[in-house]
Amino acid sequence: MIERSPHLPGFGVCHGPSGYGKTYASIFAQNRTKALRVEVGDSWTRRTLLRQILKECSETVKERWPISDLSDMAKSVLAEDPRRPLIVDEADKLVDKGMIEIVRELQEASGAPVILVGEEKLPAKLLTVERMHNRVLHWFPAQPCDLEDARALANAFAPKVDIKDDLLEEIRARSGGRARRIVVNLDQAAELARNKSMKALDMKLWGAADFYTGEPPAPRHIEQYPRRERKAA
Amino acid sequence: MRHNSQHYVPANLPVRVPRGQEGYWQIICQLADTKGDFTINDVDDQSNVGRGDIQVYVWSLSKAGFLDIVRAGKANRASTVFRLVKRQRIAPRVRRDGSIIPATAQENLWTAIRTLKSFGLRELAFAATTEDVRPTYEGTKRYVMRLTDAGYLVITSPSGGPKGATWRLKPSMNTGPKAPERRAVNADVMWDPNTKVFVGAEPIATEARQ
Numbered sequence: 333m334i335e336r337s338p339h340l341p342g343f344g345v346c347h348g349p350s351g352y353g354k355t356y357a358s359i360f361a362q363n364r365t366k367a368l369r370v371e372v373g374d375s376w377t378r379r380t381l382l383r384q385i386l387k388e389c390s391e392t393v394k395e396r397w398p399i400s401d402l403s404d405m406a407k408s409v410l411a412e413d414p415r416r417p418l419i420v421d422e423a424d425k426l427v428d429k430g431m432i433e434i435v436r437e438l439q440e441a442s443g444a445p446v447i448l449v450g451e452e453k454l455p456a457k458l459l460t461v462e463r464m465h466n467r468v469l470h471w472f473p474a475q476p477c478d479l480e481d482a483r484a485l486a487n488a489f490a491p492k493v494d495i496k497d498d499l500l501e502e503i504r505a506r507s508g509g510r511a512r513r514i515v516v517n518l519d520q521a522a523e524l525a526r527n528k529s530m531k532a533l534d535m536k537l538w539g540a541a542d543f544y545t546g547e548p549p550a551p552r553h554i555e556q557y558p559r560r561e562r563k564a565a
Numbered sequence: 566m567r568h569n570s571q572h573y574v575p576a577n578l579p580v581r582v583p584r585g586q587e588g589y590w591q592i593i594c595q596l597a598d599t600k601g602d603f604t605i606n607d608v609d610d611q612s613n614v615g616r617g618d619i620q621v622y623v624w625s626l627s628k629a630g631f632l633d634i635v636r637a638g639k640a641n642r643a644s645t646v647f648r649l650v651k652r653q654r655i656a657p658r659v660r661r662d663g664s665i666i667p668a669t670a671q672e673n674l675w676t677a678i679r680t681l682k683s684f685g686l687r688e689l690a691f692a693a694t695t696e697d698v699r700p701t702y703e704g705t706k707r708y709v710m711r712l713t714d715a716g717y718l719v720i721t722s723p724s725g726g727p728k729g730a731t732w733r734l735k736p737s738m739n740t741g742p743k744a745p746e747r748r749a750v751n752a753d754v755m756w757d758p759n760t761k762v763f764v765g766a767e768p769i770a771t772e773a774r775q
Contacts, residue, residue, distance in 0.1 A: 356691075356692050359677045359680050360692075360694075362676050362680070363672075363698070366668075368742070388741070389654070390741060409654070412652065412653070413653045413654045415653070488687065488690075489687055489688070515688075
């Protein structure tokens with residue numbers, strides 16, 4: 333995205349369900365490229381959006397500046413660094429609020445690459461905005477974890493326990509490949525290993541312990557309490 | 566003759582002279598806007614530090630490809646004329662051989678803290694890791710403790726469990742993109758480069774010993 337030629341569209345879209353590690357990826361991208369990142373809030377207006385972007389550029393703005401001035405300033409600031417990307421997290425909220433046009437304007441005027449990060453439905457939402465969707469250069473869906481990724485997570489989050497491949501694969505599958513759930517299960521594994529003072533864990537040692545799948549509890553049948561039987565009259 | 570000088574009221578005007586690499590970069594960008602090509606002398610004129618520092622920085626910038634040499638100096642290197650070719654807002658941090666200095670671990674950690682909002686130490690160290698910067702567990706802990714002492718973070722669950730403690734960034738202390746850093750002035754407090762204030766405990770006035 334950064335090295336694209338200037339005539340190419342400047343938007344990238346990263347989408348995926350929650351817990352796939354989009355946020356971690358955005359931190360990584362931020363640290364690597366010195367990108368600016370804003371996370372859109374529910375209560376945001378156009379003004380807050382522009383103010384937050386300017387704040388990320390270490391610019392101070394006066395309270396009562398009109399939006400057009402803020403927008404001009406943001407454009408000029410972004411244009412000063414046309415290789416520094418702007419990451420907009422929760423970008424689907426921008427589409428919902430009809431504020432995506434501001435971001436498009438900023439991108440077009442400044443030429444800086446803009447990465448929109450959002451939920452799985454973000455591409456579909458962007459398609460409804462005619463002027464947006466053909467300005468997207470790359471769509472990159474977040475991928476579920478494979479065994480190698482799960483291994484990397486295990487090394488980072490449960491470094492003291494050697495988790496064998498069979499258990500790790502089971503954890504990965506039961507977590508649906510979602511990094512966040514895998515980490516919760518790894519925490520449990522680390523705790524189990526500590527309690528049993530084990531150095532290594534495999535499927536046999538894990539036994540019948542539950543996995544964290546994020547499934548909500550099944551509805552209870554509240555009518556199933558024992559009733560006093562009515563005596564026949 | 567003290568009474569003779571009473572017409573001259575000493576005025577204390579704080580004038581900020583750009584210094585340090587950030588300052589030189591600012592001067593270079595301004596020169597590029599107003600003058601176009603420039604020499605090391607032009608940069609030196611607008612700052613008040615020794616030439617050596619500026620010379621080193623300008624030559625490293627040219628090795629790193631931020632500056633082009635338009636005309637090499639004939640008699641001495643000082644008359645070399647440079648042109649700014651790669652512009653950016655943040656001053657590039659370069660070594661003498663022109664290689665880029667990667668971000669510090671603290672900067673990576675601060676970025677991760679601002680994004681994660683709530684985190685444990687292992688999680689934070691993992692999130693802040695890139696190819697060239699790998700914060701250690703101990704270093705992460707030290708920085709988090711410093712930020713907690715200075716009032717940036719609150720502990721949301723104390724340590725003791727297998728997962729260890731978790732912290733949260735106070736929303737009001739999410740001051741901006743630059744990482745607060747430890748500065749030994751006369752007192753040991755945190756410096757916030759966004760709001761440009763020292764944060765934390767009341768600085769205890771002590772003599773700075775050389």
